[in-house]
Amino acid sequence: MIDGVIKYNIEFKPSTPLQTVQFKAIEKLRQRLFSLKLIGVKDGIGYGNISEKTDKNAFVITGTQTGHLKNLNANHYALIEEYNNKEFYLKSSGAIKPSSEALTHGTIYNLDDKIKAVIHIHSKPIWKFMLESNYYLKTKDVEYGSIEMIEEVNRIFLTTPPLENPKFVMTGHEDGVIVFGESLKEAELNLFDILGSFFN
Numbered sequence: 001m002i003d004g005v006i007k008y009n010i011e012f013k014p015s016t017p018l019q020t021v022q023f024k025a026i027e028k029l030r031q032r033l034f035s036l037k038l039i040g041v042k043d044g045i046g047y048g049n050i051s052e053k054t055d056k057n058a059f060v061i062t063g064t065q066t067g068h069l070k071n072l073n074a075n076h077y078a079l080i081e082e083y084n085n086k087e088f089y090l091k092s093s094g095a096i097k098p099s100s101e102a103l104t105h106g107t108i109y110n111l112d113d114k115i116k117a118v119i120h121i122h123s124k125p126i127w128k129f130m131l132e133s134n135y136y137l138k139t140k141d142v143e144y145g146s147i148e149m150i151e152e153v154n155r156i157f158l159t160t161p162p163l164e165n166p167k168f169v170m171t172g173h174e175d176g177v178i179v180f181g182e183s184l185k186e187a188e189l190n191l192f193d194i195l196g197s198f199f200n
Helices: 020-035 102-111 124-132 147-156 184-199
Strands: 009-014 040-042 045-047 049-055 058-062 077-084 089-094 117-122 137-139 167-170 176-181
Touching (some): 020 049, 020 058, 049 102, 058 102, 102 176, 124 167, 137 147
Parallel strands (some): 009 089
Antiparallel strands (some): 040 045, 077 089
């Protein structure tokens, strides 16, 4: 499996870079996660992405293949203007195409209007820990960024209110873990809740 390849149907409109105010909070969080190597690069492939909802059907997300960069700027963020899970379609603008997981983020935002931030990190120890636990939700063995992944996200939260258990492990996406929350701060706290359980 090769990470970083966009699988969804995308309408990308190259435009001027986003304004700093649109991604400033994401970037501060990203730098913290990068320092912990929860976002980064492995075997030449960047991993990890963060998004924040800005409107009813719009959100800002880190651009594709930016995981290897310590710091991102306006050229490395994309604005998702429209997305449709059923049609596997996404429309974006900015100076870069969005992360290959952008539509998975959109699927999570569709679970509950209160969800405002999504974090996707990679960590083999955390991934294995969550897979072996009976507490964490797990997707089936499907590829990242695929229609099947969208279906899996909807399935695992079919009977579980998403904000009551806002974290899951991606069985078929090695090392992949996703958390979310009503804000970037809450999403980060949900991530550190996993880390706290792991180290204890």
